[in-house]
Amino acid sequence: MSEIKGKVLKHSEQTRTMHWIHLICFIILGLTGIGFYFDITSIDNLFGGSANASNVHVWTGVVFTLGPLIYVLFNFEKFAKFIDTITTFTKDDFGWLKTMGGYVPFIKAEHIPPQDKYNAGQKILGLLVIIGCILMIVTGFPMWLLRDTMPAILVWLCWKVHFWTAVILILAILGHFFLAAIHPKSRVEFASMMIDGYVDAEYTSHHNAKWFAQLKKAE
Amino acid sequence: MNIFVERGGITRRQFFKGTGIIAATAVFAGILGKIGIDIFKASDKYIEKRIAGLYTLDERMTIRKSHENPEIIQIYKEFLSPGEVKPLTEKSHHLLHTKYGSEIPELIKELEAHRHHAA
Amino acid sequence: MSTVVTKEIIHVTDRCKSCDHCTSVCPTGAIKGRLGEKHYIDHKKCVNCGQCLINCPFGAIVDMSMAEQVKKALADPSKVVVVQTAPAVRVALGEEFGLEPGANVKGKMFAALRRLGFDKVYDTEFAADLTIMEEGTELIHRIFAHVGVPGYEKSGPLPQFTSCCPAWIKYAEDRYPKILPHISSAKSPQQMFGAVAKTYAAQKLNVNPADMYVVSIMPCTAKKYECQREEMIASGFQDVDAVLTTRELAQMIKDAGINFLSLPDEKADRLIGSSTGAATIFGVTGGVMEAALRTAYEILSGQSLGNVEFKTVRGRKPIREATVNIPIKELGKTVPVNVCIVSGLKYVNEVIEDVLAGRSKYHFIEVMNCPGGCINGGGQPIRRDTY
Incomplete structure (x- = not known):
């Protein structure tokens, strides 16, 4: 067993709040969206009929947009660091991707390179979520507010982009949920985002060795 | 117990990346809006072309009064x-x-x- | 033989994605349903114009088809199947075969109709000329009555509205019954053609009108409603038996395996098939007005028009107006005739309100339901780039 004792504050209160808001919105948006894309009346009825469900969908969309926007404005430093981390890919990240971080059973992973605050997989997820959300926003709002003025082709285009982005996002988020909450190797991180923000220093030194080294140096 | 916390303050590189991505998003949205407006403007060109088609037919007719x-x-x-x-x-x-x-x-x-x- | 199928022409299918785009296109507010709800059509309000159909992003709106009846009639050797084609069809049909919008396929269209087995290939444009004769003379009479020429007291009131657009007629009947005396009593070209085909043409061709089957190719879905109107039996039979849209004709040509683009250019049959440029522009907003002016001017003034083009009535604006000074021979003075063109039924309300309130300065008002005129009708090829 390792010697490192103590805890690491991985996610601040504001970050966690934003994550919660986004999570709840995402579930509502996904549910209502699936409901009216596939004509599942039982889902629509959950929100009080199809017209109400779409009302819920658009207004949840507003919160879904404003939440991260306000967060970024008030936490620019955290945001900038986050962006820096997820857009920096070194050979350690590619090494992680080659072995898939040891998460995939049939890929042998004897040595996994040290990782930043977020491993390469999480970086890709972060980028996917940011690009995906931007696409959802730029197609979603016109379908709601400009549906009268837009030509049919644009309504159609928005619809298609909105749908396929949603498919990709939902799949990505399902994977994210599995690794962060269910997978025995990584589920200890669940609490850091969903509850108090802390992770074991011991765990961090393994999973995010490069970041932990920085934190230690700063001590 | 040891508590490890990230230090405040960001590097120049982090600042530029943060502002850069916001600017990039704004530019991206602007480009999409421009494309949207172009499609909007082109969306009823077919009406003009069909109208021009009929007026051309009219011009080519030898008799033009009912x-x-x-x-x-x-x-x-x-x-x-x-x-x-x-x-x-x-x-x-x-x-x-x-x-x-x-x-x-x-x-x-x-x-x-x-x-x-x-x- | 009557081919009444249903007078409810336009339907929203299950493919509706509830995007709510169509409600903004509908000129009469006949489409029910909020964003997120499956939409449906209130057929009491619907004028069958099909604008929602050609503007649905998901192709979820369809029109009732009479193609099967037409195929049956074509296959029946005892029937003489007569076809008429509206002006707007010939500049849009080519789009279904890869040509640019506006490409003239008049000759190929007549050739294709012959190859589909139609016995007589005529032209609605002939009936459009006939419409101008009747409607133009009616306008002249109304103007005479208005300026006090004796002998015309029984003519209707001014302004006179055009009557070619079946969507506009149904709208006026549903919403503004008080405006009906202002609408020209002349039938639309389609219905004039049907009435003339089963009387005059049947006589000339020595065909029993009971064995004659009149089909029209229209850029319009409302024409399917019009041909089924109960009073359209002047010939003693249903005057027009079936209506096919431009889209349906294209489909029939494709189904028959005809290589449309390689067809030779042919002409319509004589008798009720020849036309003029005035009839051709019926398919454009302002066209009926311009055609009427060409004839009314010459008849009223007794002079020949040098330039037949009245450019002031052309354009795409939803409401346009112009004044044409016509020297009237019988009065010995020049009368300014004020005309107005409405393109898009949404915009007609204010014009009607003015007329009903006695504020209108116009003599003649053309109303077309579809923005741009019949060339943008609900039966035309559906374009992905529609607005």
């Missing part, structure tokens, strides 16, 4: 107003004119009476 159509003159002279070209005769009222709204039931009765009479 009352000069020889078959029109013929149908009046032989059928609608025998011997002359005279619109609004009784025959043309019967075949070529109609009534609207509440006057229709009366018109149907007239037309049916005419049919029985003709038979």
Whole structure:
């Protein structure tokens, strides 16, 4: 067993709040969206009929947009660091991707390179979520507010982009949920985002060795 | 117990990346908006082209006025107003004119009476 | 033989994605349903124009089809099947075969109709000329009555509205019954053609009108409603038996395996098939007005028009107006005739309100339901780039 004792504050209160808001919105948006894309009346009825469900969908969309926007404005430093981390890919990240971080059973992973605050997989997820959300926003709002003025082709285009982005996002988020909450190797991180923000220093030194080294140096 | 916390403050590189991505998003949205407006402007061009098509056909016609159509003159002279070209005769009222709204039931009765009479 | 199928022409299918785009296109507010709800059509309000159909992003709106009846009639050797084609069809049909919008396929269209088995291939444009004769003379009479020429007291009131657009007629009947005396009593070209085909043409061709089957190719879905109107039996039979849209004709040509683009250019049959440029522009907003002016001017003034083009009535604006000074021979003075063109039924309300309130300065008002005129009708090829 390792010697490192103590805890690491991985996610601040504001970050966690934003994550919660986004999570709840995402579930509502996904549910209502699936409901009216596939004509599942039982889902629509959950929100009080199809017209109400779409009302819920658009207004949840507003919160879904404003939440991260306000967060970024008030936490620019955290945001900038986050962006820096997820857009920096070194050979350690590619090494992680080659072995898939040891998460995939049939890929042998004897040595996994040290990782930043977020491993390469999480970086890709972060980028996917940011690009995906931007696409959802730029197609979603016109379908709601400009549906009268837009030509049919644009309504159609928005619809298609909105749908396929949603498919990709939902799949990505399902994977994210599995690794962060269910997978025995990584589920200890669940609490850091969903509850108090802390992770074991011991765990961090393994999973995010490069970041932990920085934190230690700063001590 | 040891608590590890990230230090505040960001590097220049982090600052530029953070502002950069916000700017990039704004530019991206602007480009999409521009494309949208272009598509909007082009979206009814087909109407103009079809209109131009009909006006071109009109220009190429040798006869461009209805009352000069020889078959029109013929149908009046032989059928609608025998011997002359005279619109609004009784025959043309019967075949070529109609009534609207509440006057229709009366018109149907007239037309049916005419049919029985003709038979 | 009557081919009444249903007078409810336009339907929203299950493919509706509830995007709510169509409600903004509908000129009469006949489409029910909020964003997120499946939409449906209130057929009491619907004028069958099909604008929702050609503008649905998901192709979820359809029109009732009479193609099967037409195929049956074509296959029936005892029927003489007569076809008429509206002006707007010939500049749009080519789009279904890869040509640009506006490409003139008039000759190929007549050739294709012959190859589909139609016995007589005529032209609605002939009936459009006939419409101008009747409607133009009616306008002249109304103007005479208005300026006090004796002998015309029984003519209807001014302004006179055009009557070619079946969507506009149904709208006026549903919403503004008081305006009906202002609408020209002349039938639309389609219905004039049907009435003339089963009387005059049947006589000339020595065909029993009972055996004659009149089909029209229209850029319009409302024409399917119009041909089924109960009073359209002046010939003693249903005057027009069936209506096919431009889209349906294209489909029939494709189904028959005809190589449309390699067809020779042919002409319409004589008798009720020849036309003029005035009839051709019926398919454009302002066209009926321009055609009427060409004839009314010459008849009223007794002079020949040098330039037949009235450019002031052309354009795409939803409401346009112009004044044409016509020297009237019988009065010995020049009368300014004020005309107005409405393109898009949404915009007609204010014009009607003015007329009903006695504020209108117009003599003649053309109303077309579809923005741009019949060339943008609900039966035309559906374009992905529609607005």
